[in-house]
Amino acid sequence: MNSIEVTNLSFSYTPEIDVLKGIHLKLDGETTAIVGQNGAGKSTFVKLLKGLLRPTEGEILLNGKNTKDYTVASLAKEIGLVFQNPNDQIFKNTVIGEVMFGPLNIGQDEQKAKEKSIEALEKVHLEKYLETNPYDLSLSERKLIAIASILSMDPNIVIFDEPTMGQDYAGKETLKEIIFELRNQGKLVLCILHDMDFAAEVFERTIVFNQGKVLIEGPSRDIFAQKEILEQAYLEQPYVAQIADELGLKGSYATDEDLLRALKEE
Numbered sequence: 266m267n268s269i270e271v272t273n274l275s276f277s278y279t280p281e282i283d284v285l286k287g288i289h290l291k292l293d294g295e296t297t298a299i300v301g302q303n304g305a306g307k308s309t310f311v312k313l314l315k316g317l318l319r320p321t322e323g324e325i326l327l328n329g330k331n332t333k334d335y336t337v338a339s340l341a342k343e344i345g346l347v348f349q350n351p352n353d354q355i356f357k358n359t360v361i362g363e364v365m366f367g368p369l370n371i372g373q374d375e376q377k378a379k380e381k382s383i384e385a386l387e388k389v390h391l392e393k394y395l396e397t398n399p400y401d402l403s404l405s406e407r408k409l410i411a412i413a414s415i416l417s418m419d420p421n422i423v424i425f426d427e428p429t430m431g432q433d434y435a436g437k438e439t440l441k442e443i444i445f446e447l448r449n450q451g452k453l454v455l456c457i458l459h460d461m462d463f464a465a466e467v468f469e470r471t472i473v474f475n476q477g478k479v480l481i482e483g484p485s486r487d488i489f490a491q492k493e494i495l496e497q498a499y500l501e502q503p504y505v506a507q508i509a510d511e512l513g514l515k516g517s518y519a520t521d522e523d524l525l526r527a528l529k530e531e
């Protein structure tokens with residue numbers, strides 16, 4: 266099973282200000298959402314996992330091996346990060362060229378890289394655009410291309426930074442399919458989100474970041490039931506939990522199904 270283990274992790278961009286302070290986390294198997302207000306340190310945290318930043322203090326183990334001991338190439342195979350803004354990631358002038366770049370870069374031959382890339386584009390339902398310039402597509406389609414260009418490398422750990430932002434209903438459904446498929450393949454999926462409804466509905470665990478620390482973490486259903494703690498991090502409960510609260514229902518509600526079940530039992 267794929268795992269991430271973080272011990273006493275701290276990080277600062279400038280000597281006086283700790284952006285992350287003493288983080289301890291262990292993730293294995295389960296899909297995990299990372300939530301928290303702007304500036305809480307979520308993007309910094311995933312950049313550290315991906316090796317784009319180095320810890321000021323503490324250790325990060327990916328599948329038991331310290332990130333310090335990975336080469337750049339082996340880290341690229343182990344962990345893929347889909348950036349928040351696809352324009353920071355996309356630089357080739359055809360969709361297929363963009364999606365093939367990663368696999369070619371980690372040493373796959375042309376034919377295998379092309380096969381993997383077409384497979385990845387099928388997963389995001391954009392296989393008809395192989396020769397299109399990514400910048401002739403919409404922002405939500407470019408976000409899906411950025412996802413395909415990570416999937417084509419087939420990493421064991423996949424991190425998404427704000428994938429639902431700017432996505433319509435169809436894009437969010439595609440994203441759900443991808444996350445469930447990665448989970449079924451035994452990959453470890455981690456996702457920064459501002460959309461609490463999506464976090465509660467799709468992810469098994471949730472970590473709440475607040476001011477550079479982990480405020481609380483656990484099964485999503487339990488986390489999203491804790492209105493007061495979420496308020497401390499300036500977060501709202503998902504709408505199903507809010508409706509359940511308004512209706513005076515007891516218990517934890519993360520999905521529409523939870524709520525419907527409770528209403529039928531009333």
Ligand SMILES: Nc1ncnc2c1ncn2[C@@H]1O[C@H](COP(=O)(O)OP(=O)(O)OP(=O)(O)O)[C@@H](O)[C@H]1O
Binds near residue numbers: 278301304306307
């Ligand atoms: N390159 C940088 N140099 C200096 N400070 C930075 C840099 N990047 C981020 N910060 C600061 O670090 C803190 C955490 O930022 P980070 O982007 O990790 O938060 P976040 O939780 O991902 O926020 P958001 O939800 O807005 O993306 C913020 O105070 C931010 O201003």
